[in-house]
Amino acid sequence: MRKLAFGYSTRCNIRCEHCVAVEDRVDSRKMDHDRAKEIIVEMAQAGVGGISFSAGEPFLYFNDIAALVHLCRQIGIYTRMVTNSFWAKTAESSDRHVSELKTNGLCQLRLSYSRWHQKNVSRNNVLNAARSCQKIGLNYFVSFVTDFSKADDPYEQFLRDHGLLFFPEPLIYAGRAAAFDRRQILTDYQSNCCDMNPYLTPDLDMYACCDAGSHFPETQFFYLGNLNDHGMEQLFVKTETNRLHNLIRTMGITAIASFSGMKARDIITYSKCELCRKLFNSPETLTRLRADVSQLEAWQR
Ligand code: SF4
Numbered sequence: 001m002r003k004l005a006f007g008y009s010t011r012c013n014i015r016c017e018h019c020v021a022v023e024d025r026v027d028s029r030k031m032d033h034d035r036a037k038e039i040i041v042e043m044a045q046a047g048v049g050g051i052s053f054s055a056g057e058p059f060l061y062f063n064d065i066a067a068l069v070h071l072c073r074q075i076g077i078y079t080r081m082v083t084n085s086f087w088a089k090t091a092e093s094s095d096r097h098v099s100e101l102k103t104n105g106l107c108q109l110r111l112s113y114s115r116w117h118q119k120n121v122s123r124n125n126v127l128n129a130a131r132s133c134q135k136i137g138l139n140y141f142v143s144f145v146t147d148f149s150k151a152d153d154p155y156e157q158f159l160r161d162h163g164l165l166f167f168p169e170p171l172i173y174a175g176r177a178a179a180f181d182r183r184q185i186l187t188d189y190q191s192n193c194c195d196m197n198p199y200l201t202p203d204l205d206m207y208a209c210c211d212a213g214s215h216f217p218e219t220q221f222f223y224l225g226n227l228n229d230h231g232m233e234q235l236f237v238k239t240e241t242n243r244l245h246n247l248i249r250t251m252g253i254t255a256i257a258s259f260s261g262m263k264a265r266d267i268i269t270y271s272k273c274e275l276c277r278k279l280f281n282s283p284e285t286l287t288r289l290r291a292d293v294s295q296l297e298a299w300q301r
């Protein structure tokens with residue numbers, strides 16, 4: 001099933017130091033609402049079965065997004081919203097918002113949480129939002145962004161103390177976090193395959209990756225094109241037939257890194273998106289991988 005991260009607007013009401021969604025500049029682009037509705041219908045025709053409303057803070061355009069969620073439900077598209085929970089200051093406000101989204105057919109709420117988010121939004125907001133979801137019967141989970149340092153222990157403990165459903169997400173060193181000192185981690189020699197859900201920006205540019213990959217400025221490796229010049233189907237097919245994109249999905253980034261000449265000892269110090277950036281945001285490495293793609297496809301045990 002095709003899925004897509006829908007960037008209705010890049011505007012956000014807070015400014016997290018680690019934000020991947022924007023570079024270090026004020027960025028508040030927004031899609032035209034009627035055009036957004038047309039695109040969603042076009043997506044359904046192209047077989048998109050799931051949309052995640054993300055990018056900036058979607059609750060800043062609450063009525064607009066609620067209407068888009070409603071449209072998705074009418075045409076059979078699964079919907080998720082990603083939020084920093086600023087709107088859940090009180091239990092009443094939280095219940096009201098969650099209830100309205102549930103009525104409009106939202107399928108899941110993803111609550112962003114980290115020691116960076118929580119400098120701007122009280123963690124009690126996240127708790128209120130999760131409690132409203134539990135009460136009203138909306139599926140939710142907390143996305144706990146972490147660099148795996150001890151500083152994150154109290155944040156994780158808070159989630160455990162309140163019995164919230166959460167999943168740790170590695171910090172991505174892109175966007176504003178590109179300026180952070182990268183912490184070397186030691187992972188297992190894992191395959192690092194990636195599903196790569198495409199991302200649509202408010203300017204209708206489409207990327208094959210909805211995370212760090214839409215910020216690979218040296219190569220634009222994941223850029224697919226603009227919806228004003230191409231159809232949705234055409235842009236999906238572009239990534240689905242890209243041989244290197246497919247190897248990221250099936251072979252995984254670790255094997256590609258090894259093929260490219262990286263030492264195993266170095267590979268295990270990178271998280272998935274960092275390794276992806278090292279390979280595919282480097283014009284030299286990318287040129288070599290493109291030239292050797294047939295060998296790479298045959299490089300199997
Ligand atoms: S990480 Fe999310 S909440 Fe924080 S500034 Fe970026 S878009 Fe806003």
Ligand code: SF4
Pocket residue numbers: 194195196209210211212213248253272273274276277
């Ligand atoms: S591994 Fe690469 S393709 Fe996958 S989310 Fe990270 S940057 Fe995007």
